[in-house]
Amino acid sequence: xxxxxxxxxxxxxxxxxxxxxxxxxxxxxxxxMMDPVLAQLEETYGSQIKFAKLNVDNNQELAMTxxxxxxxxxxxxxxxxxxxxxxGLYPKDKLATYLDKKLASQ
Numbered sequence: 001x002x003x004x005x006x007x008x009x010x011x012x013x014x015x016x017x018x019x020x021x022x023x024x025x026x027x028x029x030x031x032x033m034m035d036p037v038l039a040q041l042e043e044t045y046g047s048q049i050k051f052a053k054l055n056v057d058n059n060q061e062l063a064m065t066x067x068x069x070x071x072x073x074x075x076x077x078x079x080x081x082x083x084x085x086x087x088g089l090y091p092k093d094k095l096a097t098y099l100d101k102k103l104a105s106q
Contacts, residue, residue: 002022002038002052003050003053004052004053004054005021005052005053005062006054006058010062011080013050014077015080017079018048018077018103018106019050019051019052019078020049020050020051020052020075020076021052021053021054021074021075021077022034022051022052022072022074023054023056023063023068023071023072023074024054024071024072025071026055026057028071028072030071030072030089034090037090037091040092041095041099044096045099048103049099049103056068066085068085068087070087070088072087072088072089073086073087084102086098
């Protein structure tokens with residue numbers, strides 16, 4: 001199950017390894033459509049990549065910090081630093097290919 005992030009725990013939760021953070025909101029239709037895709041990806045990659053969720057409604061300052069202008073946005077952190085962001089609705093296969101490349105380049 002994805003870790004819930006806030007301003008209080010973001011630094012600690014993203015400090016080690018790869019962490020994929022889903023910037024979302026409860027009213028966002030595409031975010032709801034991404035939920036099952038991300039859950040499936042977490043089942044596959046959960047031992048190698050930590051999955052987390054950040055509600056932008058409750059954490060607007062963090063969304064601004066990471067330049068999240070639209071949601072869903074997925075920000076990949078490596079050892080505490082945001083290294084890449086993808087925005088929008090993507091199919092599972094495309095995201096799996098993306099994650100495979102990121103794991104191979106570590």
